[in-house]
Amino acid sequence: MPDRIRQQTVVGQVMEKIRDLIATGKYKSGDKIPTEQELADRFGIGRSSVREAIKIFNYLGVLESRTARGTFVCDRNNISSEALTWSILLGDDELFELIEFRGALELWCFMALARQIGDNPDTHKKLMKKLENNIEKMRKAEKAEDRSSLVRLDYNFHKMILEEVGNSIVNSLYETLKSFLYEEIKKAHLSVDAFPRQADNHLRLLSAIKSGNSETAAGAIKHHFRETADFVRETMQREKEL
Amino acid sequence: MPDRIRQQTVVGQVMEKIRDLIATGKYKSGDKIPTEQELADRFGIGRSSVREAIKIFNYLGVLESRTARGTFVCDRNNISSEALTWSILLGDDELFELIEFRGALELWCFMALARQIGDNPDTHKKLMKKLENNIEKMRKAEKAEDRSSLVRLDYNFHKMILEEVGNSIVNSLYETLKSFLYEEIKKAHLSVDAFPRQADNHLRLLSAIKSGNSETAAGAIKHHFRETADFVRETMQREKEL
DNA sequence: CCTTGTCGTATTGTCTGACATTATGATAAA
DNA sequence: TTTATCATAATGTCAGACAATACGACAAGG
Numbered sequence A, B: 001m002p003d004r005i006r007q008q009t010v011v012g013q014v015m016e017k018i019r020d021l022i023a024t025g026k027y028k029s030g031d032k033i034p035t036e037q038e039l040a041d042r043f044g045i046g047r048s049s050v051r052e053a054i055k056i057f058n059y060l061g062v063l064e065s066r067t068a069r070g071t072f073v074c075d076r077n078n079i080s081s082e083a084l085t086w087s088i089l090l091g092d093d094e095l096f097e098l099i100e101f102r103g104a105l106e107l108w109c110f111m112a113l114a115r116q117i118g119d120n121p122d123t124h125k126k127l128m129k130k131l132e133n134n135i136e137k138m139r140k141a142e143k144a145e146d147r148s149s150l151v152r153l154d155y156n157f158h159k160m161i162l163e164e165v166g167n168s169i170v171n172s173l174y175e176t177l178k179s180f181l182y183e184e185i186k187k188a189h190l191s192v193d194a195f196p197r198q199a200d201n202h203l204r205l206l207s208a209i210k211s212g213n214s215e216t217a218a219g220a221i222k223h224h225f226r227e228t229a230d231f232v233r234e235t236m237q238r239e240k241e242l
Numbered sequence C: 001c002c003t004t005g006t007c008g009t010a011t012t013g014t015c016t017g018a019c020a021t022t023a024t025g026a027t028a029a030a
Numbered sequence D: 001t002t003t004a005t006c007a008t009a010a011t012g013t014c015a016g017a018c019a020a021t022a023c024g025a026c027a028a029g030g
Helices: A010-023 A036-043 A047-060 A082-090 A095-119 A125-144 A147-165 A168-191 A198-210 A214-241 B010-023 B036-043 B047-060 B082-089 B092-119 B125-144 B147-165 B168-191 B198-210 B214-241
Strands: A063-066 A070-073 B063-066 B070-073
Touching (some): A010 A047, A036 A047, A095 A198, A095 B092, A198 A214, A214 B214, B010 B047, B036 B047, B092 B214, B125 B147, B125 B198, B147 B168, B198 B214
Antiparallel strands (some): B063 B070
């Protein structure tokens, strides 16, 4: 089946024009492009068509419109991984696939981090300190049976590691996953009597990282996620029984 | 420096509204959303504001507006690659992050697959056959110096594995990445004289999977991706020298 | 000299109403 | 049964208006 023929719309043509202006270097990072009215006049079209094109570029992080000032070409572009995010949003994926996927992201981050530490044990000292601190708080929360804090601490633990490795795409996706999983996991924690011993579990993860051996780290994170998955599975089972 | 305060614009709010409508499942893939005028009335705003929001979603491949028919929710494999294309114009950093991210997805799939085979060596026999077949074709393509085929075979090799493991999120994301990376890698292959010995490389990957040991698989895939990254880096270097 | 307040201006943000274009289905004609 | 015509509804586009606002100039006051 051939792709649907999409006749070139005015907005599409404007986008190409603007794209060319940037691609050819006519306007560079930080430059101010002509006003909407000016572009509309130059292209012989309505201002709203120009606006729609500019709006899209705004969303893509290519242009930035500032009220009363004008529209500028962005510099270091943080191209939106929104497109990737939407990909997740649009699917009616199973909870387990989300957890699996989250595991894939973390697996990679853990291994990368362990590897870096293996190469040079002096790096990431600060992070280690913060992680230890976090685990300490977990212990307190466990004692106080403060489950809400526990979930937050759990999330923070993983988030800190993700950020340290610093792939912005991975981070952005993780953030998206969070909004899906966070509530789910929180609910799970609140609904059951027992919950995993988080502090100990995370301590194991930390040791694995410190070992500087990516295989050890991989083993630990895989184990961790298998436990999480089991826990969620169990919780859902109980919910069904009600 | 604190983030710039960006006051919520009407269009931004509309986008959130629409996003919610989809996220909450009110409108699913293939559904027709209300007309622009209807949405404008419902939200108590002008039609042009609704249009701008819808336009952006159109570009991202989330919605599809058809003249005289209405606006529909896309299914997720239409997520626009064009949006990602823009990042080519931008820094090289993003490119490496994408490659890294792709590596993260594959790492997980390889390990999962190897693990499954380790647990039960009789599974996935059919896939193994197909992979061997693919490598054979690579050999021929290498002899014929048919680089275009080589890129396609490379992609297929990885795609087959991803599909076998069968996490739909991972697959969907990989598909999105493909449209973006495919061209980039193809360009790289075409522009340099030498290229890696793909058949041998992939044979190593296959053996690692067959071993049924996920650590072995992890090592192999990491090595593979380090090579790929180096190759791209090198290519870009050469391009800069021109 | 420095701060503060006021005002004009330029530009984006938004609304409205109009008309153009076109895909679809109903109806009529052959 | 096929073809032609037409009405309808929706998006596509345009023009004009006004609102909101950031910024610079300039004046007032200390």
